[in-house]
Amino acid sequence: ATDDKRLEFQANVIHNLVDVAVDAVVVVGRHRASCGHAQDKYPDVMTCCVFTSYLDSHAGVRAWGVNDANIFVLWLMRYKVVHDLLKRGFSVLISDSDMWYARDPFPVLRGELLGKHSVVANTEGARFPSMNGGLQYFRHDVPGGGANHLLTLFTDHVNDLVNNEPERCMNGNTYTGPMMDQDILRDAAESAVAGAPIWFSVTH
Numbered sequence: 001a002t003d004d005k006r007l008e009f010q011a012n013v014i015h016n017l018v019d020v021a022v023d024a025v026v027v028v029g030r031h032r033a034s035c036g037h038a039q040d041k042y043p044d045v046m047t048c049c050v051f052t053s054y055l056d057s058h059a060g061v062r063a064w065g066v067n068d069a070n071i072f073v074l075w076l077m078r079y080k081v082v083h084d085l086l087k088r089g090f091s092v093l094i095s096d097s098d099m100w101y102a103r104d105p106f107p108v109l110r111g112e113l114l115g116k117h118s119v120v121a122n123t124e125g126a127r128f129p130s131m132n133g134g135l136q137y138f139r140h141d142v143p144g145g146g147a148n149h150l151l152t153l154f155t156d157h158v159n160d161l162v163n164n165e166p167e168r169c170m171n172g173n174t175y176t177g178p179m180m181d182q183d184i185l186r187d188a189a190e191s192a193v194a195g196a197p198i199w200f201s202v203t204h
Contacts, residue, residue, distance in 0.1 A: 004041070009097035011042045017095075020104045026050055026085075028078045030069075054080045060162030065174040075133060075181040076158060083151040086140045096134035109137045118146035121185075130182035131189060146192070153188035153197075160199050 014025050027049040029035035035049035054077055055061055057068060066072050082092045093105065114120050118139045124132040138147040161184075167175045177183065190198045 006097060007038055007041055010038070011045045013095060013097050013099055013101075014045050016099075016101050020101050022101075022104055022106070026081070028074065028081050030074050030077070050081055052077055052080055055158075055162070058162055060164075061179070063174070064161065064166045064179050065176045066179050072176070072179045072181070076179070076184075079151060079154055079181065079185075082138055083148070083155065086138055086148055086151065089140055091137070091139040091141065094133070094136045094138075099135060105137075116142065118142035118144065119150055119189075123186075124182060129186070130180075131185040133182045133185065136185075150185075150188055150192055153191050154185055156197070157184050157188050157191070157199055160197070 010027060014027075017023070017025055025048065027035070027038060027046055029038060029049045029051045031051055035046075035051050038046040038049055055073055061068075061073065078094060082094060085092050093109070108114060109120055114137075120137040121131045122135070123129040138151065140147065161178055167178060169175050187199055
């Protein structure tokens with residue numbers, strides 16, 4: 001985003017990661033212009049900013065009441081970037097810009113307790129929990145390829161949403177909630193366990 005307050009948050013978390021010895025950081029921008037603005041404002045911090053045309057001006061996205069500037073689109077884009085990196089042999093930690101790290105997180109993520117898992121995430125919400133999108137770790141090198149499978153299902157779910165008629169509220173308005181990355185990731189995880197698609201359009 002080109003919002004300067006969000007950029008300040010991003011710069012702060014990158015400084016924080018460097019302080020705990022994590023120096024391979026990729027920033028996901030919405031467009032070439034947003035990456036350029038970020039690098040102009042913080043040239044020594046935003047050293048790697050990427051963007052993708054994935055979902056740009058997609059009629060199926062707009063049908064859900066989500067325009068190109070909506071943060072939901074950026075959140076969906078980052079999983080596309082993560083999946084591309086994963087398929088190229090990189091393990092990836094997703095971090096929101098409002099995170100703070102007291103120490104290098106990777107020894108814990110790769111340690112005895114969590115190191116056997118291909119995806120590390122936490123839930124959010126009590127009645128209908130989703131998978132929190134602010135901190136997730138996807139590993140490419142765990143046998144079974146679970147992270148790749150989950151992200152493939154995630155993409156399938158996004159395609160299912162944008163290529164089908166959106167849900168409507170009782171008042172006729174479009175319900176945008178199903179386009180939120182956290183709920184999509186939860187449905188993808190449930191689908192992975194069930195061995196069959198469990199999408200919003202089927203379960204609601």
